[in-house]
Amino acid sequence: MTQYSFPDNFLWGAATSATQTEGSIAHDGKSDNIWDFWFKQCPNKFHDGVGPTVTSDFYQQYHNDIQLMRKLNFNSFRTSLSWSRLMPDGENINPQAVDFYNDVIDDLLLAGIEPIINLFHFDMPMHLQNKGGWENPSIIEAFSHYAQTAFELFGDRVKRFTTFNEPIVPVEMGYLNTYHYPAVVDMKRAVTVAYHSMLASAKAIEAFKELNTDGEIGIILNLTPSYPRSERKEDQQAAHIADLFYNRSFLDPSVYGYYPKDLIDLLDQYQLLPERVDGDEALLKANTVDFLGVNYYQPRRVKHRDEPIDETILTPESFFSYYQDPQRRMNPYRGWEIYERGLYDIAMRIKAEYNNIPWYVSENGMGVSAEERFMNDEGMIEDDYRIEFYQEHLKWLHLAIDEGANCFGFHTWTFIDNWSWLNAYKNRYGFYRLDLTTQERSLKKSGLWYSDVAKRNGFSY
Numbered sequence: 001m002t003q004y005s006f007p008d009n010f011l012w013g014a015a016t017s018a019t020q021t022e023g024s025i026a027h028d029g030k031s032d033n034i035w036d037f038w039f040k041q042c043p044n045k046f047h048d049g050v051g052p053t054v055t056s057d058f059y060q061q062y063h064n065d066i067q068l069m070r071k072l073n074f075n076s077f078r079t080s081l082s083w084s085r086l087m088p089d090g091e092n093i094n095p096q097a098v099d100f101y102n103d104v105i106d107d108l109l110l111a112g113i114e115p116i117i118n119l120f121h122f123d124m125p126m127h128l129q130n131k132g133g134w135e136n137p138s139i140i141e142a143f144s145h146y147a148q149t150a151f152e153l154f155g156d157r158v159k160r161f162t163t164f165n166e167p168i169v170p171v172e173m174g175y176l177n178t179y180h181y182p183a184v185v186d187m188k189r190a191v192t193v194a195y196h197s198m199l200a201s202a203k204a205i206e207a208f209k210e211l212n213t214d215g216e217i218g219i220i221l222n223l224t225p226s227y228p229r230s231e232r233k234e235d236q237q238a239a240h241i242a243d244l245f246y247n248r249s250f251l252d253p254s255v256y257g258y259y260p261k262d263l264i265d266l267l268d269q270y271q272l273l274p275e276r277v278d279g280d281e282a283l284l285k286a287n288t289v290d291f292l293g294v295n296y297y298q299p300r301r302v303k304h305r306d307e308p309i310d311e312t313i314l315t316p317e318s319f320f321s322y323y324q325d326p327q328r329r330m331n332p333y334r335g336w337e338i339y340e341r342g343l344y345d346i347a348m349r350i351k352a353e354y355n356n357i358p359w360y361v362s363e364n365g366m367g368v369s370a371e372e373r374f375m376n377d378e379g380m381i382e383d384d385y386r387i388e389f390y391q392e393h394l395k396w397l398h399l400a401i402d403e404g405a406n407c408f409g410f411h412t413w414t415f416i417d418n419w420s421w422l423n424a425y426k427n428r429y430g431f432y433r434l435d436l437t438t439q440e441r442s443l444k445k446s447g448l449w450y451s452d453v454a455k456r457n458g459f460s461y
């Protein structure tokens with residue numbers, strides 16, 4: 001048996017987001033975000049017709065849920081603030097939202113759980129989306145005003161904030177395919193959305209630094225290592241381009257404060273560069289992150305694209321193709337590849353190419369359908385597949401840390417089964433099973449296992 005011990009003060013916990021757990025979407029002054037609006041407009045767009053109204057009801061049940069986290073020996077937990085709850089009209093602060101988030105933060109601290117607070121997790125307030133959302137440059141000021149408000153309200157107790165969770169996702173899902181609102185396909189607009197997100201992140205970081213607190217600010221990125229099909233120059237170039245679009249377009253401005261030259265040249269060549277104004281470069285350069293959160297689910301396997309580029313409908317995939325490695329192992333429910341070593345590769349890359357900046361695994365998890373199949377006589381779901389999934393990722397992470405990776409924690413996705421943007425409750429990820437009829441939470445075997453890992457700061461295998 002090998003003992004896998006993690007560094008002192010390593011963070012153990014889970015992540016989630018406001019929209020996926022809070023519910024109460026029209027309560028206590030909250031205004032609509034794009035999800036609330038879209039669900040009202042087109043419920044059929046949502047899996048099983050289930051929208052963000054059906055959640056684990058964190059808005060009402062946070063106290064109980066935090067006790068459950070404590071039982072699992074969490075020492076940290078990440079969720080997001082709902083922008084449309086905290087500032088329903090973008091200007092005025094909603095006192096009921098302040099009370100709610102204050103209570104959540106205080107409860108977490110009382111339970112010995114560090115709150116990590118994220119500001120944006122896919123949930124643009126509708127009144128801002130109506131003005132163009134991330135496309136309109138005025139969003140940069142609006143976001144930094146919201147961010148500053150959050151820092152002032154909660155920064156006395158929250159020591160780690162993050163500006164965004166996966167900023168590529170609203171770009172990709174909302175502007176390159178039609179899964180998220182506003183569901184358009186337009187690469188030029190997508191690039192603008194990505195650019196404004198990065199400027200907004202930098203502006204929020206500037207506001208944070210001006211407050212001069214003892215806290216830290218980071219960003220959460222879903223990094224997808226891009227592996228070329230072969231050593232051929234063309235496949236390598238395809239992997240390089242996939243990496244530019246999906247990783248480095250957020251990683252480089254966040255950590256270095258500037259964009260990769262290859263990316264700028266490529267966008268320029270296809271007239272895709274966003275409008276830039278004086279001061280943008282300096283803003284990015286001066287406001288880089290203190291730490292990174294890395295969400296890791298799966299890699300990208302890419303190859304040279306043989307078909308000619310159709311300039312009338314450009315997307316990142318105009319410049320490379322995907323291929324399926326016959327050896328790969330899949331999570332058949334979510335359709336994502338399981339490749340644990342990818343986490344090690346990310347860790348080594350951050351060490352070698354990104355100044356070994358402090359980072360933590362901010363999401364990693366396995367969504368599985370129809371888990372009631374695995375329920376034992378005592379009513380516990382025996383999700384050994386999930387335990388194995390985490391164990392294998394943690395082994396690679398442990399090796400990376402041994403080799404000098406500056407990783408300070410591991411958060412799973414997620415704590416209680418939660419609502420998913422595209423799949424509602426089809427794939428479950430939680431340590432606790434959520435009964436949607438009774439709201440009952442029941443511990444899965446993986447939760448029991450994780451509580452032990454968190455307690456012992458590691459595991460033996």
Ligand code: BGP
Pocket residue numbers: 017020165166222295334363367413419420421422423427
């Ligand atoms: C991440 C998101 C989460 C969560 C998770 C699982 O990309 O940050 O919000 O949804 O993926 O994905 P899904 O719910 O689509 O299975």
